Amino acid sequence: MLDFVEFLAQKYAQPQQTPQKWILGLNQGKIWVSDDFNDPLPDEFWLEKNEI
Template sequence: MNTTTVDVIDAQTRFLELLSRVIAGDEIVVTQEQKPVARLLPVESTLKPRVAGLHAGLGWVSDDFDDPLPDEFWVSDNETPA
């Protein structure tokens, strides 16, 4: 990781360029009157990698999954099927 120091005024005018460098993995230290006031760092991913087959065999689908639903499912209790 490369670290670059820039003055706050320079950081304002070059923000998009500096942001691109942060996305690429660099660190940017912003200074005001030669004192560090902020640090721009890439955000580390909080996502865990997915594991293929982790839940293999735990799912279940009924044998009649694709069968049409009965008319009673589509009609309220107060109606009769057409």
């Protein structure tokens, strides 16, 4: 039984990967954030509209 458990442990063991280092500025200019990003959302966003 122990041999089988060791076999399974070796078969499904995840290879250790070294963490990738961050490269500052790699995607510079690829995304943008709106100037009003932190502004509160309007009431219409939070209130449900009951349309018939």
